[in-house]
Amino acid sequence: MNTIPIYAPLLLDKKEYLTSGHRACQGCAEALAVRLVMKALGRDTIVAMATGCMEIISSSLPTTAWQVPWIHVAFENAPAVITGCESGMKAMMRKKKIREKKINFVSMGGDGATADIGMGQLSGAMERGHNCIYICYDNEAYMNTGIQRSSSTPYGATTTTTPAGHDTIGQMTNKKNMPKIAVAHEIPYVATACPSYPFDLIRKLKKASEINGPAYIHIMSVCPTGWRIDPDEAIKYGRLIVESCVFPLYEVENGEYYINYIPEKIPVKEYLKGQGRFRHLKESDIGRIQERVDKEYSSLLKIAKTGDSSECK
Amino acid sequence: MDKRTIGVEVSIAIAEAVAQADVDLIAAYPITPQTHIVEHLSELVAEGRLDAEFVPVESEHSAMSVCCGSSAVGARTFTSTSSQGLALMAEIFFIAPSMRLPIVMALANRSLSAPLSIWNDHSDVMMVRDAGWIHIFTENGQDSYDNIFCSFRIAEDPAVMLPVAVNVDGFILTHMIEPIKYVSDKLVKKYLPEFQMKDALHPDSPLSMGCFAMPEIYTETQKAREEAVLGSYDVVVRAWKEWGELTGRNYSPVETYRTNDADICYVTMGSLSENAMMAVDALRNKGEKVGLIKIRLWRPFPFNDFFSAVNGKAGLIVIDRAMSFGGPGGPLALELRSALYGKQSAPQIVNFIAGFAGRDVTRDDFMSIMIEAKTRFAKDDTSGYVFYGVRE
Ligand SMILES: Cc1ncc(C[n+]2csc(CCOP(=O)(O)OP(=O)(O)O)c2C)c(N)n1
Ligand code: SF4
Numbered sequence: 001m002n003t004i005p006i007y008a009p010l011l012l013d014k015k016e017y018l019t020s021g022h023r024a025c026q027g028c029a030e031a032l033a034v035r036l037v038m039k040a041l042g043r044d045t046i047v048a049m050a051t052g053c054m055e056i057i058s059s060s061l062p063t064t065a066w067q068v069p070w071i072h073v074a075f076e077n078a079p080a081v082i083t084g085c086e087s088g089m090k091a092m093m094r095k096k097k098i099r100e101k102k103i104n105f106v107s108m109g110g111d112g113a114t115a116d117i118g119m120g121q122l123s124g125a126m127e128r129g130h131n132c133i134y135i136c137y138d139n140e141a142y143m144n145t146g147i148q149r150s151s152s153t154p155y156g157a158t159t160t161t162t163p164a165g166h167d168t169i170g171q172m173t174n175k176k177n178m179p180k181i182a183v184a185h186e187i188p189y190v191a192t193a194c195p196s197y198p199f200d201l202i203r204k205l206k207k208a209s210e211i212n213g214p215a216y217i218h219i220m221s222v223c224p225t226g227w228r229i230d231p232d233e234a235i236k237y238g239r240l241i242v243e244s245c246v247f248p249l250y251e252v253e254n255g256e257y258y259i260n261y262i263p264e265k266i267p268v269k270e271y272l273k274g275q276g277r278f279r280h281l282k283e284s285d286i287g288r289i290q291e292r293v294d295k296e297y298s299s300l301l302k303i304a305k306t307g308d309s310s311e312c313k
Numbered sequence: 314m315d316k317r318t319i320g321v322e323v324s325i326a327i328a329e330a331v332a333q334a335d336v337d338l339i340a341a342y343p344i345t346p347q348t349h350i351v352e353h354l355s356e357l358v359a360e361g362r363l364d365a366e367f368v369p370v371e372s373e374h375s376a377m378s379v380c381c382g383s384s385a386v387g388a389r390t391f392t393s394t395s396s397q398g399l400a401l402m403a404e405i406f407f408i409a410p411s412m413r414l415p416i417v418m419a420l421a422n423r424s425l426s427a428p429l430s431i432w433n434d435h436s437d438v439m440m441v442r443d444a445g446w447i448h449i450f451t452e453n454g455q456d457s458y459d460n461i462f463c464s465f466r467i468a469e470d471p472a473v474m475l476p477v478a479v480n481v482d483g484f485i486l487t488h489m490i491e492p493i494k495y496v497s498d499k500l501v502k503k504y505l506p507e508f509q510m511k512d513a514l515h516p517d518s519p520l521s522m523g524c525f526a527m528p529e530i531y532t533e534t535q536k537a538r539e540e541a542v543l544g545s546y547d548v549v550v551r552a553w554k555e556w557g558e559l560t561g562r563n564y565s566p567v568e569t570y571r572t573n574d575a576d577i578c579y580v581t582m583g584s585l586s587e588n589a590m591m592a593v594d595a596l597r598n599k600g601e602k603v604g605l606i607k608i609r610l611w612r613p614f615p616f617n618d619f620f621s622a623v624n625g626k627a628g629l630i631v632i633d634r635a636m637s638f639g640g641p642g643g644p645l646a647l648e649l650r651s652a653l654y655g656k657q658s659a660p661q662i663v664n665f666i667a668g669f670a671g672r673d674v675t676r677d678d679f680m681s682i683m684i685e686a687k688t689r690f691a692k693d694d695t696s697g698y699v700f701y702g703v704r705e
Contacts, residue, residue, distance in 0.1 A: 044516045048382060061530050064521035069514035071385050072523035073408055077378035080370065084338065084382025084390075085514060087366035091337040092388050095364055097507065103516060121378065124371035 012202070013039050015067070022065035023057040027231025029238055030054060030137045030221035033195040034108070037135060037219070040205035041104045043068060048082040050109030050118060051075035053144045053223075054137060076118035078107035079125035082132050104133060104209045111138040111152035115176050126185040126214045133208045133215045136178060139223035147226045151176040154246075155292070156285055157277045159226075164280040174292065182216035183252050189215040191251035196222075196238025199311035200249060200260060207251075220247045228276020237275070244271040245297040249312060250304055258307025259300065268293050317495045323454035323486050324349035326493045327393075327419050327479075330461035332363040333501045337388035340368045340376040344398040345431045346483035347421035351393055373398035377405035377416075384414035384476075385522055387513030389465065392416065395483055396423035396437045403441055409476045410445030411538055412523055415468035415508075416476040417461065418446075422583065422634075423483040424670040432671020433483040435582065435634040438611075439644045445538050447477040447545055448611035450582045454491035457481045459562055462496070462505055466552045469508045473545040480611070482584040484671060500559055546613045566615030567622045568607045571597060575604030577686070578623070578660075580631045582608045582645060585674055589632075592679030603683065608645070616652055623653070626660040630686045633698075634668045642666065642698030663689045664698035678702065 017038035024031035034054055038045070047070045049055045055072045058065040073081045086105040092098045107125075109118055114136040122134060141159050142148040148161040149171050158170035182190045189211045193201040201219065208215035220241055222234040229237060241247040242263060249260045268290045272278040281289075321329075328350050331339070339358070341351035357363040366383075370376045376392050383390040394402060399420065409416055425436045438448065447467060451457040457479065464477040481487055512520060526534060550566065557563035570590050572578055579589045586607045596603045606622045606629070608615075623629060633643020641647050646664035653659040663686045668674040682701060689695055 043519075046386070046514050046516065056525050059521055059524035061524045061526045061534075064524065066521050067519055069516060069519045070521045071382070071514060072525075073378060073381050073412070074404055077374065077381075077405065080375040080378035081382035081385075083368065084340070084379035084384075085386045086382075087368055087379070088338045088383030088386045088388030088390065091364070091366045092386070095337065097337070098387070098515075101516070120371055121375050124375055127371075128368070 013042060015043070017043065017045070017067045018058060019065050019067060021063070023060065024053070025225045025231070027224045027234045029195050029234035030139050030223060031057065032234070033137055033201070033219045033221045036195055036198050036201050037205050038068065040202040041106060041209055044102060045104040045106055046082070046085050047071070048073070048078045048085065048107040050078040050107070050113035051144070052110040052113055053139075054108065054110070056144055075113055077121050078109050078113065079118065079122045079132070079134055082107035083125045083128065083130040086130050086132050105131065106133045106135065108135045108137065110143070111136060111140060111178075112142040112150040115152045115178050116150050123185065126182065126187050126216065129213055131212055131214070133217065135217045135219060137219050137221040139221045139226060140175070141223070141226050143223050143226045152178065156281050156289060158280060159277070169281065169285055170277070179216065179218045179252070183255065185214070186255065187214040187216060188212070188254055189251070192218045192220070192247065192249055194220040194238045194242055194247065194249065196235045197242065197249060197261070197312050203308070203311050204251060226277070228279070229274060237271070240266070240271040244268050244293070246271055246293055248297060248300055250300065251307060257300065257304035259304040260307050260309045261312035262306070318492050319495060320490055321493050322349065322488060322490050323457050323481070324488065325353050326454055326458040327461055327481070328353035328357065329495065330458045331391050332357045333496070333498055334462060334465050334505055335389065336363070336365050336391045338366045338368065338379070338383040338390045340370055340379040340383070340390070340392045342370050342373050342376045342394070342398060344373070344395045346423060346487045347393045347395045347419060349487065350419055350421070373402040374405060377402040377409065380416045381405060381409055381412065381414055384409070384416050385412070385514050387508065387510030389469075389508050390416045391418070393419040393421065395421045396425055399437045399441060400425060406441050406446070407444045408523070410542075411534070413474040413541065414476060415474050417464045417468055418476065418478045419461070420478045420480050421483040421487045422480050430670040431483070433485050433634075434669050434671070436636070438478070438480050439635040442612070442644065445475065445542055446612060447473075447475055447542070447549065448480060449477065450480045450609055450611055451486065452584055452586045452607065452609075454486060454489060454493050455562065456564065457486060458493050458495070459556060459560070460564070462501060463552045463556050463564070466505050467545065467549050470548045470552075471511060473541065473548050475541055475545055480583060485584045496560060504556065504559055542613050546615065549610060564609060565618065566610035567618035568609055569622050570605040570607070572604030572606060572622065572626075574602055575626060576602045577628045577630065577683070577690070578604045578606045578626055579679065580606045580608065580629050580645065580649065582611065583634070585632060585634070585668060588674060588676050589679055591676040592683070595676060595680060596683065614648065614652075619649070619652060620656075623660050628686065628690045629660050629662045630682060631662055631664050632668070632674070632682070633664060633666050636666055646698065661690055661695045663695050665701045666698055667701040672702070
């Protein structure tokens with residue numbers, strides 16, 4: 001089985017559905033994540049996207065980077081928009097107004113769109129049980145409006161609305177656990193992924209597209225601009241966040257947790273250092289972060305079985 | 314034509330029309346006084362009388378968002394709201410027409426908070442006046458029922474492709490039981506062909522909708538939006554004409570009542586018109602030369618129809634059921650004054666703000682308004698507005 005990753009690239013769709021020429025910053029792992037997601041889902045997909053970096057960079061009139069039907073309506077409502085697409089098409093197919101076809105209905109948003117302003121609409125879409133996939137591209141802040149904090153910004157990170165200063169260390173609260181909130185909706189499939197582990201990400205998206213009912217995928221998407229790292233370091237930091245167990249790769253099928261990759265668990269410090277947004281942290285702050293990571297990771301290990309890890313190497 | 318006349322609550326009749334129009338999707342969130350419309354639709358779907366997706370969303374913001382998605386894939390789409398619900402969906406209400414999505418909405422007009430009031434006025438629709446929807450006002454149950462069909466026909470016309478709001482006065486109309494002449498499904502099929510959207514979202518012909526615009530292109534998109542709204546006028550008139558031919562019930566952008574030789578005319582929108590007609594009759598019996606002008610099409614505004622209706626009149630008494638606070642008065646009077654500005658021998662306008670939040674404007678009120686208006690005309694005191702019937 002260990003040889004599968006070597007063959008996996010050969011099996012990938014050669015077509016690009018998010019094409020080059022878009023306006024993402026150099027080295028943006030969020031754009032890479034979108035591209036991989038679209039490779040996994042293929043052409044029979046309709047995408048509804050929230051306002052944010054990925055919408056702005058990919059749809060500047062009169063151009064578009066999208067090779068699949070794509071719609072943007074507003075910041076907080078991509079999950080509602082896609083449920084409209086799904087339900088409208090379902091009715092038309094049932095009434096034979098259009099031909100039957102299996103289509104992936106996918107909505108996407110950043111962590112702000114997902115965990116903050118759009119959470120009610122995401123919750124509604126999951127609760128109503130539409131056959132749709134939701135993807136959160138988590139770059140841990142509102143990047144499109146200039147690096148403001150979101151509820152997905154980690155403790156200690158400096159942003160333009162939680163600046164580190166004499167009296168604060170930046171973001172004062174812990175990151176909201178969105179995958180857990182999705183799991184609480186008792187939907188059939190929830191997973192975390194990261195484009196630094198592309199084949200794992202693709203496998204999870206393919207799985208989500210085969211599942212009947214709502215699926216939620218939380219993708220850690222490194223943003224060199226907001227994290228204050230060099231453009232060629234996004235893949236490296238995607239690996240470090242997983243290796244340090246800050247962002248574990250797992251999937252939750254009908255409530256059962258499966259961990260996909262058990263890393264060697266490097267110290268969190270290895271991941272934090274070098275990122276401008278954590279530059280101001282003192283040893284004691286890092287100690288506090290390490291403690292929390294240890295606690296969260298061990299509680300995940302307690303409830304998780306070992307799942308398919310062949311594609312995380 | 315089916316001659317069935319049934320005594321029915323207007324909300325139920327509206328829902329029956331939506332079902333007869335064979336909608337594919339209804340997005341629903343309850344708010345008084347539109348609730349009965351979506352409740353009845355949910356029953357029709359539950360009983361299998363209507364084959365449609367009924368999406369009970371978690372807010373009006375989502376209702377309009379679901380409508381956008383559904384309409385973008387080419388499904389015939391309906392929703393309904395009022396007041397605070399409209400305020401909550403306002404963000405998406407503006408986006409739907411700019412994306413040329415032919416959604417139809419029954420807007421059960423209701424006052425806005427605060428104080429909380431569930432009764433009727435036009436504050437809600439005036440808040441979104443400039444969004445780019447086509448706005449029709451109805452006067453009674455029959456025309457509320459009829460205009461659902463006309464609205465789908467207008468919205469989905471390839472030359473229009475804009476959302477349409479059917480403004481129905483909350484309670485005063487929505488909760489009335491009126492005799493309604495239902496049309497047959499056969500007539501509906503003839504009048505309202507199956508909707509085939511040219512540029513729908515589909516994997517076989519990908520396209521991007523709702524893109525981002527740089528300054529060098531945004532202005533052009535807004536000009537196109539304006540042209541679409543203005544251009545819908547001819548289609549609206551044609552849709553009403555054909556409806557009239559099929560049913561004998563005729564609607565036009567500006568309708569008049571006993572105006573031929575009138576010197577002074579009331580100008581109203583919505584259900585006020587029926588009481589105004591009674592006042593006109595009473596005054597005519599006393600020998601006064603008065604009439605009534607009803608604005609049925611609010612957007613696109615029918616300037617030419619309005620000009621012909623007011624031609625030769627000395628004065629207009631414009632009744633507004635909404636207010637532009639700190640501004641020049643009610644939105645209707647404000648627009649009519651501006652339309653007539655600089656026109657030779659234009660009638661004078663006095664503006665009355667009346668009927669806020671369900672307060673009755675009876676025939677007698679219209680008659681006292683006439684007395685007060687006449688003194689103002691006589692004194693040449695026609696600027697500003699009168700907050701009618703305020704207890705002080
Ligand atoms: C209702 C509303 N409020 C605020 C904004 C401004 N806005 C646009 S994108 C954005 C932040 C996006 O952040 P996120 O969802 O994390 O995506 P990212 O840009 O980081 O990929 C904000 C605040 C908006 N478009 N709409
Ligand atoms: S700001 Fe960050 S997420 Fe946005 S395009 Fe640039 S690198 Fe990507």
